[in-house]
Amino acid sequence: xxxxxxxxxxxxxxxxxxxxxxxxxSSYRGHVSDTLLDNLxxxxxxxxxxxxxxxxxxxxxxxxxxxxxxxxxxSVGPCRDEHSLPETGELYSLYVSPSKMRKGVGAALxxxxxxxxxxKGYREGVLWTISTNDSTIAFYKRMGWELNDMFKTVLIxxxxxxxxxxxxxxx
Numbered sequence: 001x002x003x004x005x006x007x008x009x010x011x012x013x014x015x016x017x018x019x020x021x022x023x024x025x026s027s028y029r030g031h032v033s034d035t036l037l038d039n040l041x042x043x044x045x046x047x048x049x050x051x052x053x054x055x056x057x058x059x060x061x062x063x064x065x066x067x068x069x070x071x072x073x074x075s076v077g078p079c080r081d082e083h084s085l086p087e088t089g090e091l092y093s094l095y096v097s098p099s100k101m102r103k104g105v106g107a108a109l110x111x112x113x114x115x116x117x118x119x120k121g122y123r124e125g126v127l128w129t130i131s132t133n134d135s136t137i138a139f140y141k142r143m144g145w146e147l148n149d150m151f152k153t154v155l156i157x158x159x160x161x162x163x164x165x166x167x168x169x170x171x
Contacts, residue, residue: 003105005112008061008073010053015070016063017045019097026098031130036159059092062112064105072096074109076116079126089122089170110143118170128152131164140166 008016021040029037052075053061059077063070073095079088091113096105117125129136131151141147150165 003064003066003071003108005062005064005108007056008053008063010050012061012063012070012073013049013053014042014046015065016049016053016061016073017042019070019073019095020045020049020093022098023095027133027136028130031132032156032161033159036157039157060113060116062109062116064096064109066100066105070097071100072105072109074113076113076125081126084126085124087121087123089117089120089125091117091125091127094127106139107143110140114168114170123169123171124167125170126165126167128154128163128165131162137164137166144168 021042024032024040025037052059059075061073061075064072073093075092075094076089077092078084078086079090080092081088081090091110094106094109094113096109114125125145127140127145129140137147145166145168148165148167151162152165153160153162155161
């Protein structure tokens with residue numbers, strides 16, 4: 001059975017939470033503190049994902065499933081940047097289970113996410129990623145996204161992280 005990508009439902013919360021924590025612990029080691037990563041838990045993420053999936057009026061979440069198991073997810077919606085134009089959408093997240101990376105899952109999730117933004121009439125897509133995460137930046141660049149000179153510091157799990165913006169034209 002091949003991979004399918006579809007809109008996420010509340011029933012997907014546990015699988016999404018598992019992928020979210022696994023991916024952070026695998027991909028962000030060396031980019032964020034070990035303490036932050038060691039304190040991540042599927043249980044805490046599960047509660048957040050149940051809340052997020054219960055109201056998808058402005059945000060759309062997608063899952064990639066393979067053999068009945070969630071192997072990745074993405075989230076998109078209106079751009080959250082202050083002073084952003086209404087025609088700017090944002091890719092909030094895209095995570096792939098470490099064992100499924102570099103096998104087309106991320107590309108499939110990104111394609112669906114970008115298609116959703118286009119369907120909703122957004123003319124530009126943006127995303128933010130940890131500024132030191134060269135492999136993630138390289139992935140998005142291969143997929144047609146471009147770096148710009150925008151950086152900011154965000155607070156995640158009590159830790160300040162420097163993030164960098166990428167964008168893509170959708171028209």
